[in-house]
Amino acid sequence: MKIVIRVLLTIAIILLAYVSWRSIQGPIDFNTEVAKRDRAVIQRLVDIRTAQVALRTQTGSYTASFDTLTHFVKEGRIPTVVKVGDLTEDQLEAGMTEAKAMQIIRSGSEKAIKAAGLWDETKNGPQLVRDSIFSPVIDVLYSNRHNFIPDSLPFVPYGNGTKFEMGVDWLITAAGYPIQVFEAKTPYLVYLGDLNQKLLNQKIQEILDRPGNRYPGMQVGSLDVANNNAGNWE
Template sequence: MKTVLNLVLAACVICLVYICYGSIMGPINFDNAKKTREKAIIARLIDIRKAQQEYRTVHNGAYTANFDSLITFVKTAKLPFIMKVGSLTDDQLNNGMTEKKAMDLINKAKKTGNWSEVEKEGLQNFRRDTMWVAVMDTIFAKGFNPDSLAYVPYGNGAKFEMAIRQDTTKSGAPLNLFQAQVAYDVYLGDLNSQELINLKDMQSKLGKYCGLRVGDIEQPNNNAGNWE
């Protein structure tokens, strides 16, 4: 009887140790997994932001809500890059010379073959040449896969939600906003359910989005991420 009682007590002790260990390590393991996953997701959201910012430069300030359009843009589009040689001196600037005026004189000389005005203004070594470079070579590291933009790391094939807003301000100026986001449930749903509930409850009480988001279609925020 005494042996049985000792065995029962030992089992109870083991259970208590296990429960205590779980109560301590559960939040720690959840937080570590959350940090690892969010690091990859934030990097992807930053890539989306970079692509959208370049997209708008060649689409009259407008963003796209369609990942297919954004990915095609990244794969095929080219952006202007101005190669600068020389600079205007203080004297030239004080005399009213601007880069536009300088290039107008140089372009005129190229057409007419008369370089006297260029020489008179001291612009012989001044150049501004526009080169067109691929988006892929401009804003992303070598080996970047644009097809990955839409997909949430650790999301089991889930895609980011993306939306845009085209509006006007009170002054009548055009207003173009975008946001891309993913909810906690998508990339943390397979972890400790109680810790996930606690996280979502805390974010809701603070009035914050329960997940990661870049940009905002409700108000301009300079395309900031909610982790920044």
């Protein structure tokens, strides 16, 4: 009988120790996994913002369509200016500006270029060269992302195929000017839903209890306020 009691006590002690360990380790494991997934989601939202800003620069408008955004990243081209040569201090002091110089050079008149002192005898050509070259969007915007896949833009990491919610709208600024805005977002439940439900609910409730209209998830941009396309993690 004593042996049975000892065994039961040993088991009880082990179980109690395990429960105590889990009560400490559980939140640590949860927060570690949340941080890992948050980083992946934030990076994807930054990639979306990068593409949207470039698209608006090119076309004058954001898009609410991931098909349009993905096609732009895969097939679009961005102009970049190649700059060769600079004006000398003497030329600048004499009142020459780069705009004036390029106007003369683009006239194509060698005589006018030489008369303005903008001919480089060493290279037998104009002193300044300003040309636009068009490079693939993906090479310009994501040159440091070796594993970047444009088709992944719409999808939430760890979201089991769920797409980000994305929209575009117009707001009126305090000065009375219209401004186009966009937002892309996903709730925590989409990419954290398979984790500890109690801890996840606590995380969500903490967000909802904060002052202001806080979004319980990750979001970049806003359809409600002009926030310069900031992310809610920034």
